[in-house]
Amino acid sequence: xxxxxxTPTVWxxxxxxxxxxxxxxxxxxxxxxxxxxxxxxxxxGEWLLGFSQPLGLVDVDVAEEWAVLMGxxxxxxxxxxxxxxxxxxxxxxxxxLDSRQDFNNSSVFIQIRLLLSSNWEVKLxxxxxxxxxxxxxxxxxxxxxxxxxxxxxxxxxxxxxS
Numbered sequence: 001x002x003x004x005x006x007t008p009t010v011w012x013x014x015x016x017x018x019x020x021x022x023x024x025x026x027x028x029x030x031x032x033x034x035x036x037x038x039x040x041x042x043x044x045g046e047w048l049l050g051f052s053q054p055l056g057l058v059d060v061d062v063a064e065e066w067a068v069l070m071g072x073x074x075x076x077x078x079x080x081x082x083x084x085x086x087x088x089x090x091x092x093x094x095x096x097l098d099s100r101q102d103f104n105n106s107s108v109f110i111q112i113r114l115l116l117s118s119n120w121e122v123k124l125x126x127x128x129x130x131x132x133x134x135x136x137x138x139x140x141x142x143x144x145x146x147x148x149x150x151x152x153x154x155x156x157x158x159x160x161x162s
Contacts, residue, residue: 014043018082022127023071025055025063025089034058036067037147038087040075049074052147064089065108068096072115072122074148081120086127093126 014020023038037052051074055066068087075083087093095105096112105113116122 013045014084015082016043018043018084019048019075019080020045020084020086021071021075022086023067024087025060025065025067027058027060027063032057034060034063034066036063036070038067038071040071040078040080047150049078049150050147051149054146061089061092062106062108064092065106065112068092069108069112069115072112076115076118076120083120083122084125085122086125088127090126093124096124 020041020043021038022041023036025034025036027034034055034057035053036055038050039047040049042048051070053066053070055063058066064087068085071085072083095109096116
């Protein structure tokens with residue numbers, strides 16, 4: 001597991017064999033309900049899988065953790081072995097890269113750590129919110145329904161892929 005430098009604001013193709021997992025967690029201001037979502041893309045940026053999930057009443061840090069866990073679980077379940085993980089929580093990236101034990105970690109965080117130690121190559125990378133619009137759009141939809149599909153949903157505009 002490693003951390004990379006900040007990514008450019010446009011899609012940069014990954015090496016062949018790698019996938020990109022972008023995810024985001026959010027809490028709605030009007031009802032305080034959390035949700036998470038994300039997208040898995042191939043090395044050229046093509047849509048492979050998207051997900052969204054309502055989470056109930058949890059804080060934004062826990063929503064971010066759930067987003068990372070769900071994205072990693074889906075990538076693992078799909079059999080991917082080289083994964084670039086991108087999300088917009090600097091704090092969570094730093095915590096995941098810190099090898100010291102912290103006994104205040106949530107069970108979700110511990111599950112993420114266990115999954116990261118599995119037999120695969122995972123790179124964690126912080127991205128700015130403006131670079132995470134696709135994952136944010138999926139998280140936003142998670143407030144109303146659960147979604148996991150290899151078909152890009154109709155509510156996404158083609159411009160979010162550029």
